[in-house]
Amino acid sequence: MTYPKLTQITQRLNDTRIADIDATIAAEMKRVGLAGRIKPGSRVAVTAGSRGITDMIAVLRATVNEVKKVGATPIVVPSMGSHGGATAEGQTGMLEGLGVTEQSLGAPIVSSMDVVDLGTTAEGIPVAFSRDAMECDAIIVVNRIKPHTEFNGRIESGLTKMMVIGLGKHQGAINAHSWAVRFGYERTLIASGQHILARAPITLGIGIVENGFNQAAVIEAVTPENFIEEEVRLLERAKHNCPHLPFDRLDILIVDESGKEISGTGMDTKVIGRVMNIYEPPLDHPHITRIVLRDLTEKSHGNGLGVGLADFVTQRFADKLDRGYTDVNCVTAVTPEKGRLPIIGKTDRMAVDYAFASAGPVTPDDVRLCWIRNTATLDRMFVSQALLDEVARHPALDVVSDPIDMEFAANGDLLSPSPH
Template sequence: MSIVKEILQNVALPKMIPIRQRFSAVELADPAATLRQQIRRPDISNRIRKGMKIAVAVGSRGMAEIPLIARVVIEEIRRLGAIPFIVPAMGSHGGATAEGQKQVLASLGVTEETAGCPIISSMDVVELGVLDNGLAVLMDKQASQADGIIVINRVKAHNAFSGPVESGLTKIIAIGLGKQKGADSCHTYGFNHMADMIVAMTKIKLKRMPFLFGIGTVENAYDRIAKIEVVPSEAIIEADKRLLSEAKANMPKLLLQPVDVLIVDQLGKEFSGGGMDSHTIGRAATTCVFPAALPPKRLVVLDITNNSHGNACGMGLADLTTRRLFDKINFDFTYANNLTSTATESGRIPLIMDNDQLAIQGAVKTCNVPDISKLRMMRIPNSLHLERAFVSESMLAEAQACADITIVGQAAEMAFDEAGNLGDLGFNTWRAEDNEH
């Protein structure tokens, strides 16, 4: 027996109870129809002329219905007689390589076949100007040669900084379409200045490039579209400010706090640009964001999604992880993201345990709650999908008293397999069930 197993073998784990959290769930009935209707408004459609070559910027965020949205936009451009193509707009993601960025789009369901147009991926940029502080404003070369540019993005709270504009159309213009070099330039002075940098760079790009309009979505707490808004290019920054407040109001959260041990089954770029959303887990890679959630005493992350392609940004926010996750890390992809964003904390290596059981036991042992009957432990599938969770028995009375929580099963021991790992305990089944609502 290894010394680690010997130290942890007698660490007891509490029984866990499955719960369902309820959030406001305003949802757009027909996103495709709404999008078509808005693009066909004269103030939008008149910007597209026959024969124009139009670049459609699609990012790496796992926004809801992105394959559908991309396809509808392409179809509407063609209907108006223009020639569309897609450019990946994701800064340094995908390992900061052209092929890697195209693979990221494919993992999100956006391919030349699904979208119905070419995807032209390149890391080449052109310089459009220089800010007063000396930072270069860089633009995807392929997009810069188009007759028109359209951007698509989800508007949401950023995981590393707070400001009047965070993740959204402005950020995809400033950073996404800047590719790795442009993203690197924008991050030069750190996240303390990010809110100002993305607006300043976007203003120059909007002035010097043929942006036509932006398509912003706001999602509800169940990762489904609550609103789609098509805005003229000159209104993008103000629309981002307005939609951000709606997005923050819609965010899911952990209804029972504080937590001694938080278990996150998977981190992933489709859940948050930071792998795990700071607004959910209460921890951030910078001091420039102010999450409402209380930080847990110990955080365990068990695995990473396939769609992350080994980009393990966010693992540094955890205290413990598993060898399963560690073996999937693509350090080039991860460190390209860390070095560009300058948030090196995000890429730090937590304690690596051989399996889920040891990782969770390690968290329990080190959280300094010696009475197992009082341990507050919570398990979630990821930092975005919070409708289903498990809580320890010590939290049962509190869960029963919360009007927005339903107890959906009995308390049970955590079920580890022969390798010491957990199954999904119904998380995948629950997601399918929730999608039916």
């Protein structure tokens, strides 16, 4: 088979970054009066999620240190719903894989799946909440604020979701996803979040907004008095910074890796234009005819939720898939579609050949092909020659290499012309 020549391009993204995270956290804690909100000698739960957030360890460590400065005792509570196979050991293991440990943060990891029943919202939504967190005197909710992969709303992925689903553990995740089928995610999360704020010792939220390179650009402390309103504001800032594919139509997208630390759905649905959600409207852009997914990250621990978004995967990917972890996450999130296994190519070459064979009447000269590392790394990519006119017209794109052949090794592995 003849393949197109590829050219490496770069995309200029927002690169604003906080230089001193410790100083920023200290200033935010002073601004909202942490010392007046937490009593000396109290026990404080700090949340830690399952996403691979670039500056999360620094943010968590700085938060732990500020809690200690006011004379309180911090613990770190895994807050990730059903991830890690919905077990305490699995969730601790996920944090360890992200470098989140007692040694790196200076506070013990207290992990269990036990929850308390906080009753029901006015809509009848049952609310479960971490027993470990509820038994503390104060809770600081820490999370990145960003667009959600399943829906659009005033709040999406952030502090409220961390309270409702993360601290809800497996049962809370089941409740929220199940009732979202009836009410939609936005209403379910806000109603449940307000219910928790009225009943649990939520003391602060620490919201992180990232730049286009997944680095902390904004860190703000959010008080329980204005929790939802402040998250709405921070989400708007996050939307302006999110990287996207610079093309609205592609014949073939090749993705090197998916993973839970990259996106909750392995590949960000809003980057690839595929949401696959039976109770939310489909996305209308970008339109990608065929997606080839080559590998699953080690930090996913075999959780391949989102694999169903691809058209073809490699045997390499399939061999790493843990059906137990994947199935629990997919069923809990009420999205079994995202656990469906696509057609498997024994090699990269075979998977790519399948994509070409099913993408319509495309040739090496006119195929609109883009090759990325993952959906969170969009500052560099390879594109086929048919996209170069569009690249030239785009104000944020630059060509950084001459055209080179798309090549495969003898074993069928796709050869990267240069490091991503």
